[in-house]
Amino acid sequence: MTRTEFWQGNTACAEGALAAGCNFFGGYPITPSTEVAEFMAAKLPKKGGVFIQMEDEIASMASIIGASWAGSRAMTATSGPGFSLMMENIGFAAMTETPCVVVNVQRGGPSTGQPTMSAQGDMMQVRFGSHGDYAIIALCPASVQEMYELTAKAFNLADKYRVPVFLMADETVGHMREKIIIPDTVERVSRKPFVPGTPPFRATDPDLVPGFPQFGTGQHVHVTGLTHDERGYPAATNPGLHMALVKRLVDKIENARYEMADYDIINPGAEQVFVAYGGPVRTVQQVLHDRPNNDVGFLRIRTVWPFPEKALAEFRNARRFLVPEMNLGQIAREIERHVKVPVKSIPKLGGELHTPAELVEALEAKQ
Amino acid sequence: MSYEDWFRQDRLPHIYCAGCGNGTIINCTLAAVDSMGWTKEETVFVSGIGCSSRAPGYILTDSLHTTHGRALAFATGVKMANPDLHVVVFTGDGDLAAIGGNHFIHACRRNIDLTVVCMNNQIYGMTGGQGSPTTPKGCLSSTTPYGCAEIPFDLCQLATAAGANYVARWTSYHVKELEKAVKVGLETPGFSFIEALVQCPTAFGRRNKFRLVADHVEYLKVHSLLRAKRDRMLENGEHIPEDMFVVGELTRRNRPAMGVKP
Numbered sequence: 001m002t003r004t005e006f007w008q009g010n011t012a013c014a015e016g017a018l019a020a021g022c023n024f025f026g027g028y029p030i031t032p033s034t035e036v037a038e039f040m041a042a043k044l045p046k047k048g049g050v051f052i053q054m055e056d057e058i059a060s061m062a063s064i065i066g067a068s069w070a071g072s073r074a075m076t077a078t079s080g081p082g083f084s085l086m087m088e089n090i091g092f093a094a095m096t097e098t099p100c101v102v103v104n105v106q107r108g109g110p111s112t113g114q115p116t117m118s119a120q121g122d123m124m125q126v127r128f129g130s131h132g133d134y135a136i137i138a139l140c141p142a143s144v145q146e147m148y149e150l151t152a153k154a155f156n157l158a159d160k161y162r163v164p165v166f167l168m169a170d171e172t173v174g175h176m177r178e179k180i181i182i183p184d185t186v187e188r189v190s191r192k193p194f195v196p197g198t199p200p201f202r203a204t205d206p207d208l209v210p211g212f213p214q215f216g217t218g219q220h221v222h223v224t225g226l227t228h229d230e231r232g233y234p235a236a237t238n239p240g241l242h243m244a245l246v247k248r249l250v251d252k253i254e255n256a257r258y259e260m261a262d263y264d265i266i267n268p269g270a271e272q273v274f275v276a277y278g279g280p281v282r283t284v285q286q287v288l289h290d291r292p293n294n295d296v297g298f299l300r301i302r303t304v305w306p307f308p309e310k311a312l313a314e315f316r317n318a319r320r321f322l323v324p325e326m327n328l329g330q331i332a333r334e335i336e337r338h339v340k341v342p343v344k345s346i347p348k349l350g351g352e353l354h355t356p357a358e359l360v361e362a363l364e365a366k367q
Numbered sequence: 368m369s370y371e372d373w374f375r376q377d378r379l380p381h382i383y384c385a386g387c388g389n390g391t392i393i394n395c396t397l398a399a400v401d402s403m404g405w406t407k408e409e410t411v412f413v414s415g416i417g418c419s420s421r422a423p424g425y426i427l428t429d430s431l432h433t434t435h436g437r438a439l440a441f442a443t444g445v446k447m448a449n450p451d452l453h454v455v456v457f458t459g460d461g462d463l464a465a466i467g468g469n470h471f472i473h474a475c476r477r478n479i480d481l482t483v484v485c486m487n488n489q490i491y492g493m494t495g496g497q498g499s500p501t502t503p504k505g506c507l508s509s510t511t512p513y514g515c516a517e518i519p520f521d522l523c524q525l526a527t528a529a530g531a532n533y534v535a536r537w538t539s540y541h542v543k544e545l546e547k548a549v550k551v552g553l554e555t556p557g558f559s560f561i562e563a564l565v566q567c568p569t570a571f572g573r574r575n576k577f578r579l580v581a582d583h584v585e586y587l588k589v590h591s592l593l594r595a596k597r598d599r600m601l602e603n604g605e606h607i608p609e610d611m612f613v614v615g616e617l618t619r620r621n622r623p624a625m626g627v628k629p
Binding site for chain 1: 375377378408411413423424428429430431432433434440441442443444445447448449451452470473
């Protein structure tokens with residue numbers, strides 16, 4: 001039997017993680033994500049899991065990577081300043097193909113910025129923030145329900161593709177309270193089993209993902225952030241090998257962009273189309289609700305990275321895309337790469353959602 | 368088994384310079400691990416970045432070669448997630464005490480059940496010989512060309528003050544003592560810290576008047592002051608020369624520990 005609750009977004013995130021079998025949380029307190037850690041601190045020990053408050057976010061990220069190799073479904077939660085500190089080991093997780101989940105309840109930046117206010121300023125950082133080329137998966141919830149569902153989904157994607165997966169929430173969604181329907185069960189995808197005796201970083205399947213040789217199972221795997229060959233051994237001065245490795249790390253995610261793509265298309269025949277993710281989805285929904293003649297299109301995206309650009313082409317009559325974001329146009333720029341019609345960024349900084357009136361004004365403006 | 372059975376033969380030759388002290392420390396550590404009767408399946412080596420941190424790559428167990436300074440944070444995750452695993456950390460003075468200093472004191476404070484072997488060559492070897500937090504005052508390095516002006520860390524005092532259950536210091540000269548100390552560290556629940564001073568002929572020795580590797584090892588031997596002797600000297604009010612360092616078992620206690628195998 002499903003049940004109905006009235007929860008805060010951050011609570012729903014932590015509950016979704018537990019439902020997905022998260023059994024390790026390493027974190028550091030930071031507004032506006034702290035409730036996730038507090039909830040895990042209360043619940044995980046009672047379920048036989050591990051909660052550990054680390055000395056900083058560098059260590060938090062390191063601890064979940066270590067726990068993941070030891071077999072845990074591991075997670076951390078943070079916000080902007082902590083997210084910046086995590087960048088170093090996020091790159092390590094990408095390079096070593098370590099499944100893990102990072103929740104970023106975004107707040108206003110740069111620097112300490114607006115700790116208690118909402119923002120979406122880390123959408124490019126999540127994609128490109130660590131040095132070198134790599135690819136990740138980023139999900140954006142727009143409701144308390146999605147805080148639950150997308151967190152659970154993040155664990156499955158992390159295990160399936162052996163990659164860090166990010167729940168890129170924002171303070172609005174993290175702290176809002178609303179109705180949530182808890183499902184009976186949550187789908188669980190396991191890590192691809194490792195074939196003993198094979199090179200641990202050889203990917204022979206078309207999905208380019210190697211099986212996972214968990215620590216303690218006798219595989220004697222060497223895991224290094226150095227450029228490594230299929231055995232996992234350092235090979236940092238081999239140009240061809242480095243190219244092949246980094247290409248595979250990127251391709252395994254980019255090639256699967258439509259397999260994992262999660263978006264809704266509303267009014268595909270419309271000429272003016274909103275594109276939104278996270279908090280601003282709510283304002284667009286209000287605008288559409290207030291215009292019952294279905295004359296405005298809406299692409300609402302849950303998997304922002306890898307960006308599902310084919311979804312844009314579904315709006316065959318689109319003359320203009322309007323992109324409200326709580327940043328200065330980070331994903332609007334990504335959309336511009338994929339369409340020939342004008343893209344109008346509707347940026348909003350300061351910590352508050354766009355009002356419906358602001359979006360209507362943008363919709364009705366010629367430029 | 369002997370310590371040799373723990374090596375990944377297909378990874379040899381190793382990257383260490385001729386005369387490097389790290390191999391001695393790795394051998395001592397593996398001999399101690401071997402004497403514990405542990406299997407390779409249940410043993411994990413973790414390291415950060417630097418010469419010493421390359422060691423796990425030559426060992427035939429699961430091994431995690433991580434980011435600079437962060438080995439202890441990764442090792443904390445491994446050990447807390449699966450306390451059945453025996454986790455040994457190799458690190459160096461730069462990795463542990465400079466960029467990893469915060470993780471070091473907090474791992475000691477938590478008293479998490481790890482054994483940490485720090486190869487202290489008092490220099491950044493991998494990057495070509497820059498000063499580190501343990502470079503002695505007055506010593507030359509590429510970033511202290513007029514002599515190191517800063518006061519070095521005493522890593523063992525730091526570990527003791529921060530809460531480690533077991534702390535010992537030896538050098539690459541004291542192989543039997545070092546092996547025994549690592550073994551006690553492996554046996555002790557909680558955080559065990561073993562500092563091993565090592566010669567680095569390439570980056571430290573040639574800049575600091577150690578023409579031969581043996582000269583540096585001899586220096587380490589001669590400047591080692593046994594803990595018991597140090598205590599006697601203190602009792603008698605004798606002056607302890609500044610260039611001497613204390614060796615031996617420095618701390619052994621039973622504070623509550625985390626991550627101990629149930």
